[in-house]
Amino acid sequence: DAGVIQSPRHEVTEMGQEVTLRCKPISGHNSLFWYRQTMMRGLELLIYFNNNVPIDDSGMPEDRFSAKMPNASFSTLKIQPSEPRDSAVYFCASSRVAGVEYEQYFGPGTRLTVT
Amino acid sequence: DAKTTQPTSMDCAEGRAANLPCNHSTISGNEYVYWYRQIHSQGPQYIIHGLKNNETNEMASLIITEDRKSSTLILPHATLRDTAVYYCTLIIQGAQKLVFGQGTRLTINP
Numbered sequence: 604d605a606g607v608i609q610s611p612r613h614e615v616t617e618m619g620q621e622v623t624l625r626c627k628p629i630s631g632h633n634s635l636f637w638y639r640q641t642m643m644r645g646l647e648l649l650i651y652f653n654n655n656v657p658i659d660d661s662g663m664p665e666d667r668f669s670a671k672m673p674n675a676s677f678s679t680l681k682i683q684p685s686e687p688r689d690s691a692v693y694f695c696a697s698s699r700v701a702g703v704e705y706e707q708y709f710g711p712g713t714r715l716t717v718t
Numbered sequence: 719d720a721k722t723t724q725p726t727s728m729d730c731a732e733g734r735a736a737n738l739p740c741n742h743s744t745i746s747g748n749e750y751v752y753w754y755r756q757i758h759s760q761g762p763q764y765i766i767h768g769l770k771n772n773e774t775n776e777m778a779s780l781i782i783t784e785d786r787k788s789s790t791l792i793l794p795h796a797t798l799r800d801t802a803v804y805y806c807t808l809i810i811q812g813a814q815k816l817v818f819g820q821g822t823r824l825t826i827n828p
Binding site: 607636647648659694696700705707711712 | 752762763764820
């Protein structure tokens with residue numbers, strides 16, 4: 604089975620540019636999560652969706668960040684305009700919500716560098 | 719506001735059992751203990767979870783003390799590929815938010 608797929612794997616962009624990160628969750632999973640990892644702050648949850656609906660976006664740093672999930676098999680995380688402090692590894696994860704215990708499966712991440 | 723504390727780093731010899739402790743003295747009755755690990759440059763990987771009983775799967779064993787204030791993840795026969803950062807976290811029953819602390823950096827030595 605294919606795991607969580609993220610693209611691109613690496614992105615280098617200049618400050619002020621728009622950046623779009625993409626994620627395809629595992630088929631059959633109905634929850635999707637976006638995380639950011641930096642050396643300073645560790646691994647942080649940005650936002651998560653259940654059945655394509657955003658449930659908690661309290662971790663989204665500011666209005667420059669937005670996330671969408673137009674269908675069960677695709678999600679995007681957009682940063683506009685990007686800033687050097689957005690440089691980080693962004694992970695997408697998915698899980699199947701059924702009952703009260705469920706593990707999350709993470710993708711390989713997108714390493715973003717904003718110069 | 720991390721609810722778990724773990725040693726910053728540990729070493730273990732290849733082939734030996736690696737025992738990773740986690741303290742969660744303020745755990746609530748409806749909180750599960752989850753363990754994940756992150757191998758360098760990869761996404762975190764689920765290992766195991768439990769509520770109050772000890773658990774075992776193909777990757778590891780989880781021992782939770784009777785008062786549930788601490789737990790130990792056991793990798794029975796550590797290999798070099800087990801070198802990673804191991805995260806212990808608590809999740810309320812039915813909740814989905816994972817909060818990662820700094821974890822334990824485990825190094826398996828040949």
